[in-house]
Amino acid sequence: MLTNNKVKTNAMYLEPSEKWSAVPHPPKKHVVMALSTFIAVVLLLLLLPGEKAEAKRTAIPLSLEISPTEVERYRVDEPLAPSIHWDTIAVEPGDSLSHIFNRMGLRAADLHELVTSAKQAKALSRLLPGQELSFHIANNKLQALKLQQDKISTLVFERTPDGFKTSEISREPEVRIKIASASITSSLYKAAEDANLPQRLIMDLANIFGGVMDFVYDVRAGDHVIVLYEELYIDGERYRSGDILAAEYVNRGRSYQAFRYTNTLGNTAYYSPEGESMQKAFLRAPLEFSRISSHFDPKRLHPVFKTIRPHRGIDYAAPRGTPVYAAGEGRVIEAGYTRANGNYVFVQHGPQYITKYLHLDRNAVRKGNRVDQRQVIGWVGSTGYATGPHLHYEFLMNGVHRNPRTIVDKLPKAKKITATEMAMYTKAIRGMHLQLSTYAVQAGFRSPSTSRVGAG
Numbered sequence: 156m157l158t159n160n161k162v163k164t165n166a167m168y169l170e171p172s173e174k175w176s177a178v179p180h181p182p183k184k185h186v187v188m189a190l191s192t193f194i195a196v197v198l199l200l201l202l203l204p205g206e207k208a209e210a211k212r213t214a215i216p217l218s219l220e221i222s223p224t225e226v227e228r229y230r231v232d233e234p235l236a237p238s239i240h241w242d243t244i245a246v247e248p249g250d251s252l253s254h255i256f257n258r259m260g261l262r263a264a265d266l267h268e269l270v271t272s273a274k275q276a277k278a279l280s281r282l283l284p285g286q287e288l289s290f291h292i293a294n295n296k297l298q299a300l301k302l303q304q305d306k307i308s309t310l311v312f313e314r315t316p317d318g319f320k321t322s323e324i325s326r327e328p329e330v331r332i333k334i335a336s337a338s339i340t341s342s343l344y345k346a347a348e349d350a351n352l353p354q355r356l357i358m359d360l361a362n363i364f365g366g367v368m369d370f371v372y373d374v375r376a377g378d379h380v381i382v383l384y385e386e387l388y389i390d391g392e393r394y395r396s397g398d399i400l401a402a403e404y405v406n407r408g409r410s411y412q413a414f415r416y417t418n419t420l421g422n423t424a425y426y427s428p429e430g431e432s433m434q435k436a437f438l439r440a441p442l443e444f445s446r447i448s449s450h451f452d453p454k455r456l457h458p459v460f461k462t463i464r465p466h467r468g469i470d471y472a473a474p475r476g477t478p479v480y481a482a483g484e485g486r487v488i489e490a491g492y493t494r495a496n497g498n499y500v501f502v503q504h505g506p507q508y509i510t511k512y513l514h515l516d517r518n519a520v521r522k523g524n525r526v527d528q529r530q531v532i533g534w535v536g537s538t539g540y541a542t543g544p545h546l547h548y549e550f551l552m553n554g555v556h557r558n559p560r561t562i563v564d565k566l567p568k569a570k571k572i573t574a575t576e577m578a579m580y581t582k583a584i585r586g587m588h589l590q591l592s593t594y595a596v597q598a599g600f601r602s603p604s605t606s607r608v609g610a611g
């Protein structure tokens with residue numbers, strides 16, 4: 156219900172003073188190695204004559220992949236001698252361990268010994284069809300048993316003089332670094348989907364930029380995003396996407412970049428090129444934007460009591476059931492139902508700030524609950540005085556309603572990388588910074604003359 160013109164106007168424009176915000180992860184040697192390989196490739200591209208670079212720009216693939224041979228493979232050594240003979244069987248529907256033991260010609264005593272001596276043997280009582288079991292049998296006795304739990308981990312039971320001993324083999328997936336881009340036509344979600352970016356990556360992007368970008372109101376056609384990320388492979392097959400290493404979101408010509416960095420204390424987070432944390436005290440849009448498929452039209456929403464109640468918040472039209480997040484960490488000071496508000500939640504953040512969430516389909520929290528930023532506190536609905544499903548969101552500072560769209564720019568600045576660590580940070584992100592810039596030029600997002608090489 157946008158009745159306040161001031162709110163409406165402000166909602167459409169980014170404040171020029173707007174600054175950055177972030178999220179965490181651990182450092183990996185092989186990532187660094189893979190990165191350096193990639194940088195070498197990028198440098199090579201840069202050294203190509205202008206004509207070739209021109210040709211590259213038009214033929215840029217959406218997803219640039221590093222050949223697996225350039226990336227180190229990591230394998231945990233098998234604890235058992237490789238010469239051991241294993242019989243591998245697949246679990247069939249309706250199979251039980253005793254059936255399988257029977258089939259393998261093993262005695263009930265072996266099974267008994269296994270399940271009574273090994274604690275983790277309960278994993279064997281929940282066998283699923285298709286799961287693989289490998290038997291090492293010698294002298295008509297079970298010597299060892301392997302259970303493949305998933306693509307990553309295998310449980311191994313080995314006979315010892317004191318009964319069966321359990322160990323777990325975890326395979327380290329192979330990490331490949333990828334870079335991809337997406338151009339926005341209606342929403343980030345749609346764009347990422349069109350560019351075949353994994354859904355998980357889209358959510359991570361939203362997490363990283365959630366403090367500087369409102370993915371409902373700020374997104375415009377012509378925006379674009381570039382992501383440098385890891386993909387995990389097992390046996391040459393894609394397993395899942397890994398971490399985002401760096402990303403750039405260009406919103407109406409304004410670039411926001413974020414780099415993953417682990418500081419000397421071992422904490423990993425995303426930072427701007429200037430070293431400011433991407434994680435802000437408050438989210439720009441306190442709801443899961445990905446369900447909002449088309450660009451939101453503020454005119455679509457009309458307040459029920461337009462002339463009676465002054466509108467003091469902002470409305471996000473979203474499908475019923477869309478998760479609503481706590482904008483910042485805090486404590487639930489009220490959660491309940493009234494005829495006007497419908498299901499509502501109020502959250503106190505420190506002594507100065509309160510955020511309010513109205514017309515929820517359901518509340519997920521109760522009065523007194525502590526909440527983290529981005530914790531689900533309820534789901535979008537149309538309870539109370541609401542014409543359709545939407546989230547009505549209010550932001551109060553010292554008891555006074557403020558425009559949620561602009562107040563966050565006036566709040567205290569986010570944490571920065573310490574002055575002593577800044578040089579290390581700049582050095583650490585230089586390669587990733589170069590990759591983003593190079594890719595932006597190749598993809599035609601940026602002209603070579605305006606692209607900056609190196610950080611800061």
Ligand SMILES: [Zn+2]
Pocket residue numbers: 156157466468469470546547548
């Ligand atoms: Zn409203």
